[in-house]
Amino acid sequence: MSDFLVVGGGVIGMMTTLQLADAGHSVTLLERGQCGREASWAGGGIVSPLYPWRYSAPISRLSTWSEGFYPELALRLLEETGIDPEYRQKGLFYLRVDDEVRAMDWAREVGKPLERVSGDFLYAKEPEAAPGCRGALWMPTLGSIRNPRLTRALRRRLAEMDRVSLREGCEVTGLRLAGGRISGVDTMEGTVGGEQVIVCGGAWAAGLLAPLGVSLSVRPVKGQMILFKAPPGLVSRVVLMDGRYVIPRADGRVLAGSTLEEAGFDKSVSGEARESLWHSATRIVPALAECEVEHHWAGLRPGSPDGVPFIGALPGVDNLHVNAGHYRNGLVLAPASTHLLVDELLGREPIVDPAPYRLAGRVTA
Structure with a gap:
């Protein structure tokens, strides 16, 4: 035993x-x-x-600790297994945030780097991001991992x-x-x-x-996502806008997500969700409209x-x-x-x- x-x-x-x-x-x-x-x-x-900044303190405390641990974990697993989890700490841009004051107050309170940047700064780093943005919120320390x-x-x-x-x-x-x-x-x-x-x-x-x-x-909450086969470098950082996001991978692929659906344990995908995700992604990065959608899937979050x-x-x-x-x-x-x-x-x-x-x-x- x-x-x-x-x-x-x-x-x-x-x-x-x-x-x-x-x-x-x-x-x-x-x-x-x-x-x-x-x-x-x-x-x-x-x-x-x-x-x-929209989450409660108990979630923030766990999140902050985890963020600091992921680089070490990714390096350890690469060394021990030869599989690279592809931890990338390239930052994140938030576009069209309607509670910016709350976001900045939260960042000061928890000591998190978050700043308002100009449109020039945004497009210097992400030239293909949604056009016409006069500015964005920028979190330089945020990372992502290829789960x-x-x-x-x-x-x-x-x-x-x-x-x-x-x-x-x-x-x-x-x-x-x-x-x-x-x-x-x-x-x-x-x-x-x-x-x-x-x-x-x-x-x-x-x-x-x-x-x-x-x-x-705890209940299942379905989320659907799509994956674009994009050329490397089209997007380099996570970009969020209107509750949807794009996440780049090292090989150029770009994930776009995600839906929130109360559908029990049903993991089927739908054309309606695919279209919605495609339109969100191509608003965030218009050049994705020229890229093939390589995969479309669904998962079940443990909602609470x-x-x-x-x-x-x-x-x-x-x-x-x-x-x-x-x-x-x-x-x-x-x-x-x-x-x-x-x-x-x-x-x-x-x-x-x-x-x-x-x-x-x-x-x-």
Whole structure:
């Protein structure tokens, strides 16, 4: 029996497993499909909430810590696996922001570099950005990561660790509760045990806990994105406008996203969404209209009422823990939220105050 049993092999589950294994513990990771192929793969990879000044302090605290950690993580994974997660810290432009005063106040309060720049400054750095802008907000320290490569690198690293048992295609069908503890996890391949059980099931987390009589306010929220095959250098930085964004990759490809849809667990794509995303992207960078749309996909975010994730022990069960409900910011918050839970599991000093994320008072049973 492993010291820890992690349910869910997205970026949250894999980072949790990595940190526990780094600390010398044995970990079994169960994933119903392939690790990193759900929301962690489908997102854009901006290492910040889209408009960070519009989020609550608990989200900002996790985001700030994670932003500082990603460069180190990307270098480590490249060295250990040979897979480059392509962390790029080239900054971000916000176009047509209608709450600029609030943004600047937030930046001063948290000490984040954010400034109003002229149109000349914008077009010197991004000549193909939406024409006619007299200015923009510029955050020079913001980075992005190529999340499919990040998840591939995490998976490879875990597969090579002696203390990790990586079990893909292993769907969890139930949690066995006996004497106030989880005595085992039922799967399609039989029952699996772990001294401590951690549910990192993303949009599926609520369904995993429901048979225990636990109501976790996490639901699937579909997001669709498209990928342009653009020439390298057409766009160099993340650009946001009117709630939509374009994200460049090192090979020239440009992601555009994303939709917000309440559609349950439906991951189908639609022509209507594709057209909407195409029009948004070509308004942000008109030259994208001449580029082929190479791919169109959808993912399911783990939506929660206020976007603040549920992190910590489940009240009333001695050995069951949860890390879920990150909504649009799973990749952004992953390093900090997993570190915070591992701090709790191992009795370490927490990186931030854990109180806002605890399940007590936020779940019903």
